[in-house]
Amino acid sequence: MIDYTHLYAALLHIPALRPWLTQLPEQVAAGLSPHRWGDLPDWQAALASLPDITPSYIELVDKVRIGCSADASEAQLQQLEQQLRKLHPWRKGPWEVFDIYIDTEWRSDWKWERVLPHLAPLENRLVLDVGCGNGYHCWRALGAGARRVIGIDPSAKYVAQFYALKKYLGEEQPADILPLGIEALPPNLQAFDTTFSMGVLYHRRSPLDHLRELRETLRPGGQLVLETLVIDGELGDCLVPEGRYGKMRNVWFIPSCATLESWLRKCGFEDPVTVDVNATSFGEQRRTEWMRFESLADFLDPESPNQTVEGHPPPKRAVVVAKAP
Numbered sequence: 001m002i003d004y005t006h007l008y009a010a011l012l013h014i015p016a017l018r019p020w021l022t023q024l025p026e027q028v029a030a031g032l033s034p035h036r037w038g039d040l041p042d043w044q045a046a047l048a049s050l051p052d053i054t055p056s057y058i059e060l061v062d063k064v065r066i067g068c069s070a071d072a073s074e075a076q077l078q079q080l081e082q083q084l085r086k087l088h089p090w091r092k093g094p095w096e097v098f099d100i101y102i103d104t105e106w107r108s109d110w111k112w113e114r115v116l117p118h119l120a121p122l123e124n125r126l127v128l129d130v131g132c133g134n135g136y137h138c139w140r141a142l143g144a145g146a147r148r149v150i151g152i153d154p155s156a157k158y159v160a161q162f163y164a165l166k167k168y169l170g171e172e173q174p175a176d177i178l179p180l181g182i183e184a185l186p187p188n189l190q191a192f193d194t195t196f197s198m199g200v201l202y203h204r205r206s207p208l209d210h211l212r213e214l215r216e217t218l219r220p221g222g223q224l225v226l227e228t229l230v231i232d233g234e235l236g237d238c239l240v241p242e243g244r245y246g247k248m249r250n251v252w253f254i255p256s257c258a259t260l261e262s263w264l265r266k267c268g269f270e271d272p273v274t275v276d277v278n279a280t281s282f283g284e285q286r287r288t289e290w291m292r293f294e295s296l297a298d299f300l301d302p303e304s305p306n307q308t309v310e311g312h313p314p315p316k317r318a319v320v321v322a323k324a325p
Contacts, residue, residue: 001047002163004028007176010148014126016191016219023186024178031179032156043160046086047167051076053098055168060143063109064136066168069099087161089291092136095165105291107284108136111198111227118275118321120223122146125193128217131200134161135177141194142175151177152184188216190324198227199317202245207253211267218324224269229254230277230318235262239312246299246308246315257318269322280315 008025011017034040053076055067069077081100084090093104123145129138132151135158141149153159162177169175178184195217197210204210214224231239233256245251255263257274264272285296300314301307307314 001044002032002159003171004176004178006172006174007150010174014148014191016189020186020189027180027184028178031154031184032159037156040156040160043087043157046083047160047164049079049083050164050167051079053080053168055098058169060139060169063096064093064139064143064165065096066165067098072098084164085290087157087164089293090134090161091158091291092133093290095136097165097168102290103288104136105285105288105295109140110284112137112140114276114278115198115225115227115319116144118319119144119225120194122194126150126191127194127196128152128192129196129198130182130214130217131197131203132158132177134158134165135175137196137198138162138175138177139165139169141196142173146174146194148174149176151175152180152182153177154179154181182210182213182217185213185217190216190219192217192222193219194223194225196225196227198225201226201228202252202254203250205252207255208263208267211263211269215268215324220324222324224264224320224322224324226260226264226320226322227317228260228320230257230260230316231313232256232316234258241310241312244310245312246296246310247294248299257320260318260320264320264322268325270325272320272322274318274320276319278317280317285315 011021053072056071059065090102091105092108093102095102122141124147127141127146127149129151132138132153135151138149138151156179159177159179195214197214201207231254235258237256238259239254241251261272287295301309
């Protein structure tokens with residue numbers, strides 16, 4: 001089940017986050033309200049029906065892998081897969097759970113491998129992952145040595161997916177996801193050593209406000225790791241889709257890399273550097289048995305796959321790192 005007991009106890013010992021405890025439980029209750037999420041009782045029932053299995057090992061460094069099939073009976077494995085499938089769609093991963101391979105829409109492990117060489121060492125760092133989805137990168141950050149990882153994502157289903165896996169990864173593990181958006185964080189926290197914002201910026205109506213919010217989460221000298229859609233172009237270039245982009249309604253601004261770095265400087269970040277640019281491929285984002293809705297192939301023009309169905313440039317993503325002042 002979704003239990004924040006360990007997190008609340010840990011926050012008592014983090015001075016910059018301790019004051020948040022006065023409002024956090026109420027925020028969590030609102031984020032997990034069945035009045036907001038009509039299917040929440042079904043997701044909670046799936047969590048409650050997960051079989052009790054003790055993994056023989058846990059791998060978080062090179063991949064996320066939990067135990068093997070020999071750790072469970074055939075009946076337990078069938079029950080496990082049945083309950084995990086009730087949490088469809090699985091977008092971020094992949095996950096290996098007692099040899100059940102959750103083949104997610106995104107190969108988030110590929111993204112992590114592109115990001116990892118450019119991270120300040122994560123050993124003993126306090127990490128925030130904004131818009132973390134089901135928390136794949138939270139576990140990879142923990143595997144890289146982070147002291148504690150807090151993810152935030154307003155989708156209760158992604159939170160349920162995270163805690164389905166945490167049942168087996170270990171309730172005491174210092175990683176949690178809160179059912180919140182960044183606006184729920186107290187202002188000017190200056191608490192985190194590393195903040196991730198991956199695949200969020202283009203969904204924000206005001207990207208500069210989002211960048212300022214991200215800066216306020218970081219302690220002086222902390223590192224921002226930002227991944228977002230970009231276009232080819234020079235300083236000042238930015239695509240503002242009037243309608244949809246790749247069938248997505250909520251895409252507001254897609255800057256060039258130079259423009260994005262300029263935004264970061266304008267919002268007070270130091271030394272912004274684009275460290276990776278990667279065109280999204282059908283291998284990295286696609287429909288699977290665990291995510292049966294439309295995916296990248298459906299978002300591109302079938303007659304001209306070098307553009308979206310709306311005629312925009314196809315998805316290209318950049319990773320930019322920067323330092324809080």
